[in-house]
Amino acid sequence: MAVVCGVDLAAGPSLGFLPLVSLGPAFAGLAGGWRRTASIGGAALLVCLGLSLYDDLFDGRRGLVALLSVVGVTAAGLVAAVTRTRREAELADVLAIAEAAQRVLLRPVPLVAGPLRVAVSYTSAVAKARIGGDLYEVVASPQGVRAIVGDVQGKGLEAVETAAVVLGAFREAAHEAPDLVALGARLERALERHLPGEKFVTAVLAELAGDGRMTLLDYGHPAPLVVRADGTADFAVPPERALPLGLTSYGQDGPLPYEVPFAVGDQMLLYTDGVSEARDAEGTFYPLLPRASLLEEADIERALAAVRQDLVAHVGGPLHDDAAMLLVRYKPEHGG
Template sequence: MTDRKPPSNRTLLSWMPVVVMAAVAVTDIVAGPSVGFLPLVSLGPAFAGLVGGWRRTVVFGFVALLLCIALGLYDGLFDSRRGYTALASVAGVTGVGVAAAVMRSHREAELASVRSIAEVAQRVLLRPVPLTAGPLQVAVSYTSAVAEARIGGDLYEVVSSPHGVRVIVGDVQGKGLAAVETAAVVLGAFREAAYDEATLSGVGERLERSAARELEGEKFVTAILAEIGTGHAVFVNYGHPAPMIVRDDGRADFPQPPAFAPPLGLGLDGAESPRPYRVGFAPGEQLLLYTDGVTEARDTEGRFYPVGERTHLLKDPDARRALEALREDLALHSVGPPHDDAAMLLLRYHGHEKGKPSLPRE
């Protein structure tokens, strides 16, 4: 048995001209000409102009004129000015409705063009992550805080490089187009450095130099870099929330760096680069990287989202379905629309391919 979906607002508006004109006709016949309902027939083409093209508005305008003539003759209104006034009101409203429908069609076409460009920008900036990368199964979730937007200030990427599988998850300060532009700079630098640099520290230094050149004022990017090797993962943390490793027994670990480094863009000249730290990451375990839009989501009582208590949601054999369950739980926990972008990247360790050992290097 299938569930019946409630009619959408657009469907209701599409039927509104018919309902209005029928109601006016019935009321006019029942109440008589003394009530003066006849000019309200013009509401038909007025509502028609809200949904559909200008041709639809013309059709309803023509029907409204015929109905107005019929009711005017029935009421005997053409012996005075009332009948002609009603016809003029219907014709005038129809003309305005046609003009409004044409303008709306142009705006919708422009909006469709902008959305198509935005979708191309999204594919360039946040490219679809591979379903598998070396020994890993990969899934990603992104929720933008900006209505109708699919990209924002959070960023992620997975690169299978000659030096191992390398990953970044980051969060740009601020929102809007400026944050998207900064995210593009960081991602572009990471994609090149992940292939070129022999160590994860070298990747981080390249990102820091790129951020220092591009970011102005007090803008910054928190980020965590990861490199997956045989039985281990190496992290470099730039002021980002700690990763979550889900062990075989369902226990959640949040490995912390030996020393916290400032976010990208805030590194002081001559300051020591953040030190990579190595953590055990064995086959059968899961690694979840996320932004603070996840951990800082609050419920009705102001409590933060307890991601460490939700490891049971990641038991689905399919990584994408598991991460979707976590995303839905996060949406249920949150109050109202999201106040910040929320990105999650799930890596499942299934074991190394033959002939590709590569312990992560610091």
């Protein structure tokens, strides 16, 4: 508006810049509220009226057309500002509901579960996303500490629905199932009952029994990374590959449980393929095993944060898939 006013005063009315004063209320309606739009529209009207009188434009009706253009654009800006404000309020309500849903779906894991210290990390591939298709949970049951990390097929609300079914079934069955095979069967039945069709979830179940035995059950999920107290690391690969949860209708037997040595001072990282399949600009996968030394940090939260930061640095930008990580550390008996 100031530029248009300056040009009009310097060059005169012959260039016909006066109607461009209406750009002020137009942009105000896109960026500000209705009060700001109305005030800028009023200022534009005064500027237009003053320049029309200064340039003596009312005789040829050019001044009147300019005034009407300012009034019309201001009215349209007011409608746009009110509509945008309402939509922003609705979006804020939706985000608040989504954040509450995430707290229910992916509630904070316990910092200490039995003899384990626990840390979790979730990085969404979508900016400002609250929930996604990756899932995790840790439950202290009578049979020992049980954990799950999984990755749901697909994206969006359907993936969230599937994740909610799996987590709900896990939280209930983890306290009752006598072993991981029975626990996995409960999850399968929950998927069949609530989500008909070919929905599937890759997942790994883990159980640390009271006698210190770590048992895993892998449903087509990336093998956990085990880091020993002496710094050596390797993947806990299952004895054979199995189908994901939800695909038992194809007739293949479920996965076989297998034990992994897990002594005091050892730690295990369970993760989704958003970590292992993250690529840099040259297409190189994230080297998780060589980065195991990052987990030697004494504080478990800082250790997992170091891996997350290194993962983002490797990709060099936003992740292309959700990345969930669950780190469990067998703390020494003296609590250090």
